[in-house]
Amino acid sequence: MYQLYYYPLNASMAPHFVLEELKVDYELITVDRKSNAQKSSDYLALNPAGRIPTLIADKLVIFESPAICIHLAETHPSANLIPPVGDPNRALFLQWMMYLTNTVQAELMVYFYPQKHTTDTSSASHIATAQEQRITEMFELLDDELENKDFLVGNSISVCDHFLFMLAVWADEFNKPPLSFNNLSRYLCNLAKRDAIIKVCKQENLSLKNYQ
Numbered sequence: 001m002y003q004l005y006y007y008p009l010n011a012s013m014a015p016h017f018v019l020e021e022l023k024v025d026y027e028l029i030t031v032d033r034k035s036n037a038q039k040s041s042d043y044l045a046l047n048p049a050g051r052i053p054t055l056i057a058d059k060l061v062i063f064e065s066p067a068i069c070i071h072l073a074e075t076h077p078s079a080n081l082i083p084p085v086g087d088p089n090r091a092l093f094l095q096w097m098m099y100l101t102n103t104v105q106a107e108l109m110v111y112f113y114p115q116k117h118t119t120d121t122s123s124a125s126h127i128a129t130a131q132e133q134r135i136t137e138m139f140e141l142l143d144d145e146l147e148n149k150d151f152l153v154g155n156s157i158s159v160c161d162h163f164l165f166m167l168a169v170w171a172d173e174f175n176k177p178p179l180s181f182n183n184l185s186r187y188l189c190n191l192a193k194r195d196a197i198i199k200v201c202k203q204e205n206l207s208l209k210n211y212q
Contacts (some may be wrong), residue, residue, distance in 0.1 A: 002026040002072075003056040005046070007033045008204040009169065011065040011105075012053030016204070017162035018072045020196035022079050026163060028203070066101040069159040081159050086193050089154045096152050096160045105140050107131055111171075137174050139168075143181035156193070165191050169206065179210060 002019060006012030006028055019026045031037045031052050039050045046062040054061060055068045057075070062068050073082035083090040099107055110117050111131035114124040142164065144146040146152065152160045168178035187203045191197055192211035201208050 003029055004068075005029045005031050005043070005052060005054040005056075007031050007038075007052050009206060010052045011166075011168070013166040013200065013204060014065050014159070014163045015053055015055060015068040015072065016200045017165065017196055018069050018081065019199050020073060021078050021081065021157070021162065022129055024076070039127065047182075066097060066163065069163060070097070073159050080156055083154060083158070091154045093158055093160060097163065098158065100167060102162045103143075107135050107138065108167065111135060119120055122133065132174055135171060136174060139176075139178050139181060139184060143184045146183040146187045149183075150187065157191075161191060172195065172210070 002024060004012060004015055004019060004026055006016060007030060011035065016028070029056075031043060033052065037043060038047075038052050043054075044050055046056075046061055051063065051166055053065055053068060054063045055071070056062075057071070059088060062071055066072055070082065073079070078086065083093050097124045108131075111128055114127035114131070115121055117127055118124060142152075152164060165188060168184070169179055189211045192201075198208065
């Protein structure tokens with residue numbers, strides 16, 4: 001059985017989607033961010049980075065959300081959540097997974113925590129505003145990519161889609177949120193019909209009303 005150390009609507013959401021999509025046995029263990037539990041000595045013994053999530057798979061301990069998603073997909077190849085080595089779509093999968101994690105997610109972290117990226121706290125709000133504009137442009141790029149497509153890579157769902165859904169949820173209060181884009185909106189609303197997405201959102205107390 002897998003154990004996922006998580007916190008609702010955190011970076012653990014994508015691995016949570018993947019675990020549910022795989023229909024494997026797993027246990028959720030809450031790491032209370034409100035009390036900074038991710039910095040506790042017990043948690044740091046598992047994940048020295050002090051971030052959420054962490055996955056325990058037998059004796060293997062993995063942290064970093066995209067690494068967990070890719071590991072799960074490769075451990076369960078019959079689920080087709082990652083193109084196999086040699087498939088032309090694998091390069092595209094890696095391209096978009098890196099874009100989502102190294103670019104979109106990274107820029108979202110600056111947006112949410114602008115005070116960590118300046119020595120002048122009075123400029124934090126300006127950083128957040130600039131970041132929202134930058135990230136909105138990234139969603140525009142993704143919207144263009146999703147024209148006439150149901151999934152980001154290939155003709156079936158991959159962990160890229162789970163990851164993008166999580167990031168879109170984080171940006172739902174933007175002035176121009178992901179659901180305001182034609183292709184992204186169609187794509188996200190279709191994903192929101194999947195049993196795995198529905199179940200995880202219910203567990204993490206996220207309403208899917210706007211996606212219906």
